[in-house]
Amino acid sequence: MDEMILKLFISSFLFSVILHLSVIFLAKKYRLFIDSEMDKKPQKMHTLPTPRAGGIGIFAPFFWGLVLFYLYHPQPLFLGLFVGGSIIFMSGIIEDFNASLNPKTRLILQCLGAGFFVFLSESYLSNLGFGIELPAYIGIPFSIFAIVGMVNALNIIDGFNGLASGITLLALVCLYFLLPHSLIESCLIVILIASVLGFFIFNFPWGKIFLGDGGAYFLGFVLAGLLIHITQTPLNGETTPNISPWFGIALLIYPFWEVIFSIYRRKFIRHLSPVQPDKLHLHTILYKRFLKHNAKTSLFIVLSVSPFMILSTFVSSNDLFLLLISLAFILIYGVIYSRSTLFARKKR
Template sequence: MLIFISGFLEDLNFSLSPKMRLILQSLGALGVVLLVPLVLKDFAPLLHLPWLLALPFSVFMLVGVANAMNIIDGFHGLAGGSSLLALGFMYLAAPNPFILAMFCALLGFLVLNFPKGLIFLGDGGAYLLGFVLGASLMDLSLKGVVSAWFGLALMVYPVTEVLFSIARRKLKKQKATLPDALHLHTLLFKSLQDKPRFLNPNALTGLWIVLANLPFMWVSFLCRKHPYALLLLIALFVGCYLKLYAKLQGQTKCA
């Protein structure tokens, strides 16, 4: 509820500072991590965290995924489509009625969200969806169904987007929480605006990125118990992301 409220108040024009939103989200994540529990310690083969470090890191991961989902929620079908694929692969990895219910609910949402955008997730929906995905992936890892790196590999696009955005803003000496129009999806949207008028650049942006991300998600599912393969896949995605970002940024400058 705290995760949802942190965004829903914003949707109702009760503006919260980024700091206050992070506090609410951290409290909500901490409650879930302690009560379930969802303290992820084993990140083999790289490291194994002691409980005192694993607890805040688990909270950080959940809050990070929630915010990552909100960052990519800007075009029809983008956040919803990416999440639908993630839920589908999670269900294939470990059939679960809750995951199936989330999948069906999101499918119903996408019918009205894509391609015309008749309804939206809003900040509240995006935060909650990202949080549920993160918590479910951590749960699968703790049950030994998948490697701890499977969650990052499956959600590598939104996570890369949020981390790259923070790094980019820091290099420009801007606040990490300051919004801008320099995300990968916004640069792609600008390049697609030059296409024929009968094409919807908003829907095309979401569809293009979801389809481009699909092969990485599929391979991550196939390698869900193989941490070395997942780490290699993550590195490959980041490389492709940076190359595509540089290309789109160059096109935008030329335009």
Template sequence: MPFMFAYFLLSFACALGVILYAKNTEIFTDNANKPQGFHTKKTPRAGGLGIFAVFVFCGGGLGVWGFLGGVLIFISGFLEDLNFSLSPKLRLILQSLGALLVVLLAPLVLKDFSPLFSLPWIIALPLSVFMLVGVVNAMNIIDGFHGLAGGFSCLALGFIYLATPNPFILALFWAVLGFLVLNFPKGRIFLGDGGAYLLGFILGASLMDLSLKGVVSAWFGLALMVYPVTEVLFSITRRKLQKQKATLPDALHLHTLLFKTLQKKPRFLNPNALTGLTIVLANTPFMWISYIARHHPYALLLLIALFVLGYLKLYFKLKEGQTCV
């Protein structure tokens, strides 16, 4: 455990260094005027740098291909954190290449989705890459609110570790905590694209690996990650129905609608931190039940369906509340 605390300190020191460096430079600094942003001032956004340092120190956790894939995916986002703007298409290409490396060569090709269906390898390969890239982007969508992405990641890493104790997962858990103490509740820094992409990659690849080893049902990964996955799939569907580009950011996610609702509450509350805390706490029972039911696909499928229905009901209720103002 003392050695694990060193990962906490490494991540914390990197995040603190970014905060101090960002005071005198535009590098690592986020634009407070982004449409999906809810900060009143510019905020450093490279909190994932320390998590990446722990990832590198631990060798990636999934062998050489997992390491190379994670590095490529981190770079696809970290360049954006350095203000080297990459087009969404180029970032998607880099993410797909990173995911393909680990899925094809680790390998992490998911074919068995019992009890519903089983897929031939030729279909399972691109689907596995698609799922991993989806989780990578899903984590990025929920970054930006104090404690949301970091808190959710800690929970997910914790339940993965409970399912099968793994020193790499425990190291990443401590690394995320090192970032989180500077992210919540004051929001002095947030993950940034690089950190969010990397955590999405680690969580997605680790859950796929557990499924292939028979430790959990293939549906456990979706149940555990159902909140960010639902967020990204619903956002894509919503934008397509509105004839908008799926890659364009907006302020119509569940967490942004909740934030706008909480802004109307007494001024002594911090609506940004309260948004992150509320969503993390609301997800905790679903993630805990997912862990308990990790060997029972029917229970996991029912849990996924219940979450999606609850998400949609809450989303449209919050949206209706905004339009009535």
């Protein structure tokens, strides 16, 4: 099994590297997927025109693996990830083509992709931990909401070289070491790790290519889908291992809380639309006020968040500990954010 996993990793990594090299070459030659110099998005933190189609080099190897696995080991999870992920990826890659979708259309596509995943994979949030069970008519829409939330959470933190992909890699490695390596889900995770790593080496630290909306949406979708599946669905006929539904929140508490806090900040403090982008995310503030360097900002945040992610993996079956880890992060985040904005006010 270990030899097969190594072959999967190497082949997926090489496939991803070749695709990313091809995308970088073709994008620059034919001006495809290139950030416009006139693009004034608040989250834009680079000045040189750069291809933003890194999601293609992650999407293709993973979906090739899904097709092969489904042919030899047909499982509802693979079909759910394939159909739902294709719709989610499409909702982002259209943006990367400079053919902008309005927020309502994007949200509808994301809900559709999440809905297909829940329906086809037969995985949804029914157990919330602490003995709380949800009926299907509540658990299914709640699951769709959670998936769409994580899709946008990964996109929110995709502002610096290696930030979103670094958090994703760390989360996937934690998942891999948590699951028995004999599970087919572990093989899927290996393919995704290799695919993301193939992107990461071109993105960090120099930013030769970006995830784009397609890549960020897709990674958020797959992470949310896998976490729902492994915390709610018996694996190979048994609950192996016993993973708390709070594990997903604690593992991805940084993007999870970033999107929750961003909605609160925009809606209730600044009285703006919750979907309107701004320059007030924690990573942007840390970059502008203190670090002044794209890649160093990503490295600082990933290293700061990693203890919470690793600790949550060690206590993955304990609802209370995972809740406390999440609350500790939220408290520290609040202190850092308030101190950083106070520093900004004093500078004025």
